[in-house]
Amino acid sequence: MSGAAGTRAKQVTGGSFLIEDLGPHDIFTLEDLSGVQKEIERTTVEFAEKRILPQVAAIEQKDFSVTKGLLRRAGELGLMGIDVPEEYGGIAMDKVTSALIADNIAVCGSFSVAFSAHAGIGTLPLVWYGNAEQKKKYLAKLASGEWIASYALSEASSGSDAMNIRTQAKLSADGKHYVLNGEKMWISNAAIANLFTVFAKIDGEKFSAFLIEAGTPGLTVGPEEHKLGIRGSSTCPLSLTDCLVPVGNLLGEAGKGHHIAFNILNVGRYKLGAAAIGGSKIAFRNGVRYARERTAFSKPITSFGLVQEKIANCAAGIYAGESLVYRVVGAIDASLAELDENAPDFSQQTQKRIEEFVVECSILKVWCSEMLDRLVDDTLQLYGGYGYVEEFPAERSYRDSRINKIFEGTNEINRLIITGWLMKRAMQGRLALVPAIQRVMDEVIAGPSPREERTGALAAQYSLLADAKKLTLFCAGAASQKYGAALAEEQEVMGALADMIMEVLVLESCILRAEKMQGRSPLAVTMTRYYAARAFSIVKMSAERVIGAVAEGDILRTQMTIFRRLSKHDPENTVALGREIAAAMTEAGRYTL
Amino acid sequence: MRILTIVRQVLDAEESVRIRDGKVDLTSSKLVVDTMDEYGVEQALRIRDSGAAVEVIALAVGPERNQDALRTVLAMGADRAIHVNTELALDPIALSTVVAQVAQREKAELIFCGGQQADWDSHALGAATAERLNWPQVTWTNALEFHGHSLSGKHDTDAGVEMFSVALPAVITTQQGLNEPRYPTVPNIMRAKKKELRVEPLEQFGAMPKLRITGAEVQAKARLHKILDGKDAVAAAGELVRLLRNEARVIG
Numbered sequence: 111m112s113g114a115a116g117t118r119a120k121q122v123t124g125g126s127f128l129i130e131d132l133g134p135h136d137i138f139t140l141e142d143l144s145g146v147q148k149e150i151e152r153t154t155v156e157f158a159e160k161r162i163l164p165q166v167a168a169i170e171q172k173d174f175s176v177t178k179g180l181l182r183r184a185g186e187l188g189l190m191g192i193d194v195p196e197e198y199g200g201i202a203m204d205k206v207t208s209a210l211i212a213d214n215i216a217v218c219g220s221f222s223v224a225f226s227a228h229a230g231i232g233t234l235p236l237v238w239y240g241n242a243e244q245k246k247k248y249l250a251k252l253a254s255g256e257w258i259a260s261y262a263l264s265e266a267s268s269g270s271d272a273m274n275i276r277t278q279a280k281l282s283a284d285g286k287h288y289v290l291n292g293e294k295m296w297i298s299n300a301a302i303a304n305l306f307t308v309f310a311k312i313d314g315e316k317f318s319a320f321l322i323e324a325g326t327p328g329l330t331v332g333p334e335e336h337k338l339g340i341r342g343s344s345t346c347p348l349s350l351t352d353c354l355v356p357v358g359n360l361l362g363e364a365g366k367g368h369h370i371a372f373n374i375l376n377v378g379r380y381k382l383g384a385a386a387i388g389g390s391k392i393a394f395r396n397g398v399r400y401a402r403e404r405t406a407f408s409k410p411i412t413s414f415g416l417v418q419e420k421i422a423n424c425a426a427g428i429y430a431g432e433s434l435v436y437r438v439v440g441a442i443d444a445s446l447a448e449l450d451e452n453a454p455d456f457s458q459q460t461q462k463r464i465e466e467f468v469v470e471c472s473i474l475k476v477w478c479s480e481m482l483d484r485l486v487d488d489t490l491q492l493y494g495g496y497g498y499v500e501e502f503p504a505e506r507s508y509r510d511s512r513i514n515k516i517f518e519g520t521n522e523i524n525r526l527i528i529t530g531w532l533m534k535r536a537m538q539g540r541l542a543l544v545p546a547i548q549r550v551m552d553e554v555i556a557g558p559s560p561r562e563e564r565t566g567a568l569a570a571q572y573s574l575l576a577d578a579k580k581l582t583l584f585c586a587g588a589a590s591q592k593y594g595a596a597l598a599e600e601q602e603v604m605g606a607l608a609d610m611i612m613e614v615l616v617l618e619s620c621i622l623r624a625e626k627m628q629g630r631s632p633l634a635v636t637m638t639r640y641y642a643a644r645a646f647s648i649v650k651m652s653a654e655r656v657i658g659a660v661a662e663g664d665i666l667r668t669q670m671t672i673f674r675r676l677s678k679h680d681p682e683n684t685v686a687l688g689r690e691i692a693a694a695m696t697e698a699g700r701y702t703l
Numbered sequence: 704m705r706i707l708t709i710v711r712q713v714l715d716a717e718e719s720v721r722i723r724d725g726k727v728d729l730t731s732s733k734l735v736v737d738t739m740d741e742y743g744v745e746q747a748l749r750i751r752d753s754g755a756a757v758e759v760i761a762l763a764v765g766p767e768r769n770q771d772a773l774r775t776v777l778a779m780g781a782d783r784a785i786h787v788n789t790e791l792a793l794d795p796i797a798l799s800t801v802v803a804q805v806a807q808r809e810k811a812e813l814i815f816c817g818g819q820q821a822d823w824d825s826h827a828l829g830a831a832t833a834e835r836l837n838w839p840q841v842t843w844t845n846a847l848e849f850h851g852h853s854l855s856g857k858h859d860t861d862a863g864v865e866m867f868s869v870a871l872p873a874v875i876t877t878q879q880g881l882n883e884p885r886y887p888t889v890p891n892i893m894r895a896k897k898k899e900l901r902v903e904p905l906e907q908f909g910a911m912p913k914l915r916i917t918g919a920e921v922q923a924k925a926r927l928h929k930i931l932d933g934k935d936a937v938a939a940a941g942e943l944v945r946l947l948r949n950e951a952r953v954i955g
Contacts, residue, residue, distance in 0.1 A: 152775070188892075
């Protein structure tokens with residue numbers, strides 16, 4: 111892998127953010143991009159602005175020749191080969207670079223989905239599990255955009271429970287083919303794909319993946335779904351009727367397809383987080399520029415407080431999201447940096463290292479998709495009635511955003527993963543969560559202790575972060591004391607804990623990034639202070655929900671005393687901070703730092 | 704043959720200009736290659752792409768950050784780059800002494816530079832360089848063909864368009880419409896890392912600016928927020944035309 115990253119983040123283990131405090135120089139931020147990464151970012155931005163945006167109307171009309179042409183052009187620019195080794199026509203670079211591309215190419219939801227379905231989940235299974243022959247045959251074509259890839263896992267009756275697929279594969283009598291039968295649903299890129307990665311169970315048992323070329327007899331692409339959003343992307347059912355797949359097209363080992371499915375999802379999730387940032391930036395730019403021009407009562411509407419509040423919420427959301435995404439992907443790069451790319455088990459090691467960040471990948475997916483969803487709602491509101499009609503871009507952004515909370519694992523499934531995975535690791539002793547919980551329990555039971563004294567512009571936010579971590583650990587401890595292993599069945603409690611865990615990671619990322627910029631961006635400090643208020647209110651609300659569910663009587667009273675001690679903070683003047691943020695964004699006419 | 708293309712780094716058109724202590728403040732602003740200069744780079748690359756034995760050299764004069772602009776141009780396809788490093792702000796006449804000396808030393812036969820510059824609309828650099836070298840110059844070029852030892856093309860004049868041919872060596876200044884500059888592909892960005900970027904001090908060129916910028920202000924026009932109520936549509940239309948003509952002066 112090319113060592114393009116200018117600065118390396120500290121090596122951390124997944125989930126350690128809850129129990130370990132990092133310093134500003136331990137994390138990667140967008141300000142650490144190398145010259146090469148900045149160049150690639152610029153090329154992506156140029157491509158998005160000059161090639162994709164002028165074609166949005168045609169893309170939305172499902173003129174797939176336009177989408178295919180753009181994918182081809184992206185391939186020629188090298189934007190689809192970041193995760194592909196050089197010997198197969200790729201460029202093999204770090205994950206921050208591929209996140210930068212996913213982020214900046216996301217100016218149109220439909221195209222962004224087609225791009226990710228191809229370059230991400232469509233291509234990666236082959237990169238990681240393909241044998242030399244398969245890679246030689248297909249990979250260069252995919253990296254160049256000459257061929258389009260599609261990933262077919264979901265079925266009508268199995269979505270999040272992917273292991274329950276019904277599609278069957280049977281070895282033919284002559285042993286030369288697998289015969290596949292079944293139906294797939296919601297397959298992105300189905301109508302434009304040349305190569306499908308299809309999951310099926312051999313003999314109804316062995317969960318496996320197959321590479322199937324478009325046009326293979328027995329493989330039929332069904333009609334396009336009529337969707338709420340991303341209407342310009344292709345989503346169809348696939349039907350397999352005695353579809354003959356050469357045995358050489360079995361991907362990876364028979365019966366080990368679940369490794370492919372799950373490891374691909376981790377990458378899909380952090381890229382979805384990055385793409386949500388790109389979607390937010392363009393929706394925000396459109397909204398702010400409209401608001402600047404729109405007058406009411408003889409004044410531009412940006413002079414009104416409640417409009418400024420929306421602008422501030424959106425901007426702080428983008429800042430927090432950027433801080434979160436690049437910190438996590440930077441940490442993944444730091445972990446991958448020491449791998450030997452020539453080692454025979456390089457792909458396996460890569461997946462193992464990425465799997466270490468399961469919790470963080472799920473957090474990126476959930477948090478960023480929900481931030482984007484709030485943002486497209488707020489920016490639509492800036493347009494008033496015009497937001498509700500198709501003539502203006504807010505309507506499309508609003509519809510396009512929604513899918514992000516559904517695909518790549520619903521946000522509900524991902525919340526269960528966030529809490530469940532951390533708890534599991536704690537039980538296995540792989541993450542020192544239990545001693546950390548014990549320390550917080552001891553500390554709070556011992557009575558009030560003076561808070562650590564800090565100075566500086568973000569002193570109050572450091573204090574919020576410290577207490578947010580304690581509240582999260584305290585609630586996790588209280589919940590596991592009450593339910594033990596049965597906590598997994600208490601989904602609402604798991605969800606509330608996930609919300610706390612997410613906000614801890616986001617808030618810490620905001621603080622450390624602002625700190626790392628050392629005053630070069632006063633706005634970063636302002637937005638951190640602004641966002642911290644929201645983060646802590648979510649932590650407080652979720653903590654109350656957990657405590658209310660797990661305790662009663664005297665225990666409830668004791669726990670609420672502890673809760674009150676940890677959650678007692680003076681409020682920031684978020685009205686003034688919000689006005690300051692809105693003024694800067696309005697002047698810039700886009701998100702700026 | 705060698706082609707020298709001048710690269711200037713300017714504030715991205717999306718950025719707003721900030722002033723601090725009477726100077727344009729560029730810290731944490733997004734800087735890009737001046738689009739006018741990109742036309743020149745693109746034209747040089749097209750000449751090379753047509754099969755001519757040409758080496759394209761990019762030259763930037765200014766503080767260290769200019770190396771980012773040169774890396775971009777190398778990633779577009781320039782063969783090598785020279786950065787004359789200085790914190791001094793050179794006016795176009797002083798800058799032309801550097802450009803002319805580099806052109807002579809590198810034995811360049813064709814120089815491209817943007818007609819204007821996005822942040823200092825002087826239009827003098829091409830002319831001053833041509834004068835120092837005693838070369839012909841063509842301004843406002845919007846079409847160009849290469850014929851080995853000469854060029855032919857079109858350029859705008861006040862009244863219309865002129866067709867020209869010019870023998871090399873020559874200085875060409877560009878304008879919008881000459882071509883559509885390419886943007887770097889990822890493989891070329893990676894290749895550019897290995898290309899030569901030579902850094903030289905300004906002192907050896909003896910270029911001292913006689914012109915100094917002593918202060919700067921951003922002209923901010925407050926919005927008037929004039930609203931015509933339109934109860935009488937005909938009168939409102941008349942008033943609108945009057946305002947556009949006499950006050951805003953955007954129509955004749």
